[in-house]
Amino acid sequence: MIQLYTNEKKLIEKAAAGDRKAQKHLYDKHASRMLSVCRQYVSPVELAEELMLNGFFKVFTKLDSFSHQGSFEGWVRRIMVRECIDYLRKKDPFKYSSSIDEEKEPACMDEDTDDDIDMNVLQQAIDGLPVGYKTVFVMYAI
Known part of the structure; x- marks a missing residue:
C-alpha cells in the first residue's frame, strides 16, 4: 500500500512538471469518477463532460499547489464541485431582495x-x- 502512494506521488510530481503521459494517466484514473461528480450538479452529459474537462484543466495548471496532505482524489473532487457550482451561479444567480413587501404574505x-x-x-x-x-x-x- 505504501508503494502505491509513493507511485501516485511521483506521478503527480511528473504531471506537475509537464509530463503529458503522467497527466494522461491521472486523467484516465480519475475521469470516470469526476464525471459522476459533475453529473450530480448538471444533468446533460455533454455539459458535465465540458465542466469536467475545465476542471481537469484547472487541476493540471494548479497541480504544483497540491500539498499531498490529503487524498489527491479528494482535491480533484473539490475542484470539480467548485467548477460546477461556479457554472450554476453564472447560469442562474440567486436574486436577493433587501426590501420585504409586508402587504403580501407568501x-x-x-x-x-x-x-x-x-x-x-x-x-x-x-x-x-x-x-x-x-x-x-x-x-x-x-
Missing part, C-alpha cells in the same frame, strides 16, 4: 391555501432543481 404562510397546492406541480418543480438544491428544499419543507 402563499405557503396562509393557512387557507394549503388545500389549493397542486402536489404534482410542486413535485415537478422540485424535480427540476439541481441535486444539491433538492436536498436543501426537502430539508426546509419538512
Whole structure:
C-alpha cells in the first residue's frame, strides 16, 4: 500500500512538471469518477463532460499547489464541485431582495391555501432543481 502512494506521488510530481503521459494517466484514473461528480450538479452529459474537462484543466495548471496532505482524489473532487457550482451561479444567480413587501404574505404562510397546492406541480418543480438544491428544499419543507 505504501508503494502505491509513493507511485501516485511521483506521478503527480511528473504531471506537475509537464509530463503529458503522467497527466494522461491521472486523467484516465480519475475521469470516470469526476464525471459522476459533475453529473450530480448538471444533468446533460455533454455539459458535465465540458465542466469536467475545465476542471481537469484547472487541476493540471494548479497541480504544483497540491500539498499531498490529503487524498489527491479528494482535491480533484473539490475542484470539480467548485467548477460546477461556479457554472450554476453564472447560469442562474440567486436574486436577493433587501426590501420585504409586508402587504403580501407568501402563499405557503396562509393557512387557507394549503388545500389549493397542486402536489404534482410542486413535485415537478422540485424535480427540476439541481441535486444539491433538492436536498436543501426537502430539508426546509419538512
